Amino acid sequence: MNKEKNNLYGTGIIKGALVTMRHFIDTYLDDIRMLGKRYMTQESIEYRRSKDVKGIFTVQYPDEKLPPQEEFRFIPFLVYDTHEDGTDMIRCTSCGICSKVCPPQCIWIVQTIDEKTGRPIPEPAEFYIDIDICMNCGFCAEFCPFDAIKMDHDYELASYDRTKAHLFNKERLMKPASYYAKIRPTYFEREEAVRLEKEAKKAAAAKTKAERASKSAQAD
Amino acid sequence: MSEQIAAAPVDLISLFPDQVKADERVGYEGFMVEPKALVKVVVALRDELGYDYLSSVTAADYIDDHKIEVVYHFFKSTGGTNLTLSTQVSREKAVVPTLMHEFPSMELQEREVYDMFGVEFTGHPDLRRVLLWDGFEGFPLRKDYKEAYFTAEKKPFTNRWPEGHITRAEDATPYKKNVVYPDNLKPFEEYDPSVENLLYSGMKNFLPEDQRELNTEPVMVNFGPQHPSTHGVFRMAAILDGETVMALKPVMGYLHRNHEKIGERNTYLGNIPFTDRLDYISSMANNFAYVVAVEKLMGPRVQIPERAEYLRVIMSELTRIVNHTWAIGFLLNDLGAFFTPALYAMIERELILDIFEATAGSRMMCNYYRFGGVSRDIPEDAMAKLKGLVYERLPRKIDELDIYLSENEIIRERTEGVGILSPEEAIAYGASGPVLRASGVPYDIRRAEPYGIYDQFDFDVAVRYHGDTYDRYVIRLDEVRQSLRILQQALKTIPEGPVLLKNPYNVRVPAGEAYGRAEAPKGELGFYLVSDGTANPFRYHVRSPSFINLTSLEKMSLGLKIADVFAILGSLDIVLGEVDR
Numbered sequence: 001m002n003k004e005k006n007n008l009y010g011t012g013i014i015k016g017a018l019v020t021m022r023h024f025i026d027t028y029l030d031d032i033r034m035l036g037k038r039y040m041t042q043e044s045i046e047y048r049r050s051k052d053v054k055g056i057f058t059v060q061y062p063d064e065k066l067p068p069q070e071e072f073r074f075i076p077f078l079v080y081d082t083h084e085d086g087t088d089m090i091r092c093t094s095c096g097i098c099s100k101v102c103p104p105q106c107i108w109i110v111q112t113i114d115e116k117t118g119r120p121i122p123e124p125a126e127f128y129i130d131i132d133i134c135m136n137c138g139f140c141a142e143f144c145p146f147d148a149i150k151m152d153h154d155y156e157l158a159s160y161d162r163t164k165a166h167l168f169n170k171e172r173l174m175k176p177a178s179y180y181a182k183i184r185p186t187y188f189e190r191e192e193a194v195r196l197e198k199e200a201k202k203a204a205a206a207k208t209k210a211e212r213a214s215k216s217a218q219a220d
Numbered sequence: 221m222s223e224q225i226a227a228a229p230v231d232l233i234s235l236f237p238d239q240v241k242a243d244e245r246v247g248y249e250g251f252m253v254e255p256k257a258l259v260k261v262v263v264a265l266r267d268e269l270g271y272d273y274l275s276s277v278t279a280a281d282y283i284d285d286h287k288i289e290v291v292y293h294f295f296k297s298t299g300g301t302n303l304t305l306s307t308q309v310s311r312e313k314a315v316v317p318t319l320m321h322e323f324p325s326m327e328l329q330e331r332e333v334y335d336m337f338g339v340e341f342t343g344h345p346d347l348r349r350v351l352l353w354d355g356f357e358g359f360p361l362r363k364d365y366k367e368a369y370f371t372a373e374k375k376p377f378t379n380r381w382p383e384g385h386i387t388r389a390e391d392a393t394p395y396k397k398n399v400v401y402p403d404n405l406k407p408f409e410e411y412d413p414s415v416e417n418l419l420y421s422g423m424k425n426f427l428p429e430d431q432r433e434l435n436t437e438p439v440m441v442n443f444g445p446q447h448p449s450t451h452g453v454f455r456m457a458a459i460l461d462g463e464t465v466m467a468l469k470p471v472m473g474y475l476h477r478n479h480e481k482i483g484e485r486n487t488y489l490g491n492i493p494f495t496d497r498l499d500y501i502s503s504m505a506n507n508f509a510y511v512v513a514v515e516k517l518m519g520p521r522v523q524i525p526e527r528a529e530y531l532r533v534i535m536s537e538l539t540r541i542v543n544h545t546w547a548i549g550f551l552l553n554d555l556g557a558f559f560t561p562a563l564y565a566m567i568e569r570e571l572i573l574d575i576f577e578a579t580a581g582s583r584m585m586c587n588y589y590r591f592g593g594v595s596r597d598i599p600e601d602a603m604a605k606l607k608g609l610v611y612e613r614l615p616r617k618i619d620e621l622d623i624y625l626s627e628n629e630i631i632r633e634r635t636e637g638v639g640i641l642s643p644e645e646a647i648a649y650g651a652s653g654p655v656l657r658a659s660g661v662p663y664d665i666r667r668a669e670p671y672g673i674y675d676q677f678d679f680d681v682a683v684r685y686h687g688d689t690y691d692r693y694v695i696r697l698d699e700v701r702q703s704l705r706i707l708q709q710a711l712k713t714i715p716e717g718p719v720l721l722k723n724p725y726n727v728r729v730p731a732g733e734a735y736g737r738a739e740a741p742k743g744e745l746g747f748y749l750v751s752d753g754t755a756n757p758f759r760y761h762v763r764s765p766s767f768i769n770l771t772s773l774e775k776m777s778l779g780l781k782i783a784d785v786f787a788i789l790g791s792l793d794i795v796l797g798e799v800d801r
Contacts, residue, residue: 012627103490108384
């Protein structure tokens with residue numbers, strides 16, 4: 001493509017201008033083709049992020065937004081399960097792995113101590129994330145052994161107060177497992193399958209244990 | 221090629237039996253030189269043994285031995301592995317002869333070592349702080365230096381768990397009380413012009429002898445730090461004769477955050493997301509260079525699955541396309557074609573970033589590579605989109621960009637013959653990446669010292685021979701085409717399988733040192749790591765290509781008009797996140 005300079009002076013500029021012209025015309029052809037549906041529709045957003053896009057491809061934020069992809073990560077949250085009897089159970093056991101692995105060290109956890117025995121209870125008393133410092137690397141979610149901390153999709157977090165509003169406490173961080181299932185369906189399914197399998201194994205182990213115990217009781 | 225080099229070990233000891241000895245510490249390799257003999261040995265290395273490319277200089281503070289070790293990494297411009305040369309001086313009186321006269325690439329790097337460690341380089345004509353400001357007290361990369369908001373020597377900090385009652389660093393140490401100033405400096409009360417005078421008087425030394433007393437008055441002009449054409453907060457101080465540049469000094473450090481000190485406090489794993497922030501346009505390539513360095517240190521016990529190796533190459537090459545289209549777009553911006561070319565180039569970038577988001581979870585701060593693989597597999601729909609891009613859209617679009625710009629007479633007139641860097645100068649000034657290859661040196665780390673699985677792919681090392689701004693533009697198109705070739709092969713042959721075998725959060729590496737490097741889009745991105753066997757690196761140095769490519773900026777700009785300087789700067793393609801670190 002990189003020819004010698006013996007062309008007529010100015011042909012390079014004209015060629016370039018034709019490229020600009022094509023972009024210009026493509027945009028209007030798109031406008032005519034998608035008449036009335038150029039913006040604010042799901043299909044047009046998908047078209048604008050596909051490999052076939054021509055012409056202008058701007059997304060009119062905040063009137064329209066690109067839907068975040070499943071893997072997208074922004075600011076962690078804590079997952080809680082709602083049991084059949086209506087109680088909420090936080091998955092976090094305050095083991096501290098997320099806090100250790102966090103590169104900017106923005107996670108602060110206070111363990112719950114049982115007053116009678118003086119031993120830690122597997123549930124955090126306090127859990128803070130300083131989201132000003134959080135660098136959205138996703139290590140906490142990646143290394144959590146209990147699937148208790150996950151990365152969110154909510155990226156609009158502006159607030160008026162920098163010193164207090166950006167310290168997320170446990171209440172602010174907690175979100176239900178159903179929300180997690182909504183934003184990351186494939187991850188949720190995969191993890192649920194592993195969980196159910198584990199629970200089944202546990203139940204089976206408990207059953208055999210009970211059987212053995214009853215057998216040995218019979219033998220006695 | 222690497223086998224031949226391994227077969228013929230460098231016989232430096234027999235050349236200098238008294239001054240040079242092999243480095244015999246466990247995990248180290250290379251040679252120890254007496255500081256006095258340094259220049260002699262380096263000249264012999266360059267002229268007799270062919271190690272003509274002095275890639276990086278840095279230091280490490282071995283505080284327990286009361287020594288500061290200055291470490292040089294040499295390469296042959298014909299390819300091969302590195303040769304490490306180190307010299308030890310006492311911490312109290314750290315004086316080393318400068319190598320700037322033998323290797324001009326040392327100009328900014330020696331200033332950086334002086335800045336961070338307080339090592340004096342005798343004979344350096346302009347030894348000032350480079351990244352920190354001139355009133356700074358102390359040498360931050362020495363092990364006994366504690367930064368503002370200091371919490372503990374090493375992460376993870378113990379006050380985060382299990383008794384993590386939150387405190388904000390700002391409340392503990394209020395603003396203005398977290399910095400120590402030298403006694404004679406009052407930054408908030410009075411402005412001291414002596415610091416600036418040091419910069420300007422330093423530049424007068426670079427003027428030819430007969431022009432210092434010239435009757436015409438040269439004008440001192442500062443471009444930046446706030447200037448749209450400097451791609452960030454970067455400043456150039458220039459002495460102009462009319463519009464002609466007589467002397468020019470880059471002034472940087474406005475975005476400095478001491479990445480290396482943060483890296484030394486961090487764990488090995490925790491550094492991966494920090495490397496994203498170096499050259500924030502091509503974070504995947506930064507990850508790659510860092511994991512290459514750490515895996516070198518870990519030795520052969522790291523098992524990398526085949527699919528992960530392919531994904532590493534695919535993501536790294538996509539990053540190159542992102543970076544080069546961006547660089548071309550913004551070079552045009554610098555030339556005055558306001559944003560139309562930049563935005564046309566960025567459409568493709570947008571589509572590739574979507575693939576990054578679908579795979580790694582983030583568009584720019586990818587944090588994708590892990591020691592022994594990559595963090596996640598690429599989803600099927602992203603793979604389908606990627607295939608469509610690589611086989612159909614991108615080749616067409618790169619051709620379109622070529623038709624759009626390459627023959628444009630205005631661009632050719634502005635860039636051809638401007639800012640010429642000869643091959644010899646490019647090597648001596650430590651230029652790397654597209655800047656080096658546009659000067660006619662076919663040096664590409666993917667070929668010269670293959671890492672990953674680059675040796676399995678068929679591609680050409682792009683090279684252009686004029687060394688001017690136009691060639692530095694065209695070579696980026698050439699490289700994108702070669703990247704597409706690699707991608708087309710990789711996507712055809714990528715195997716199924718796991719992408720990461722095990723992913724421990726407390727990575728430990730054996731004691732020793734390693735210099736790992738990768739061909740990042742901007743040039744040779746190297747990581748020099750020293751491990752003492754703990755979970756945190758003892759020394760973590762980044763050889764950043766943007767910073768070192770700036771060394772030759774003055775050389776290229778002298779005698780040209782000021783408008784050309786911006787074209788040259790645009791063609792160097794710097795990112796200030798990486799320059800200032």
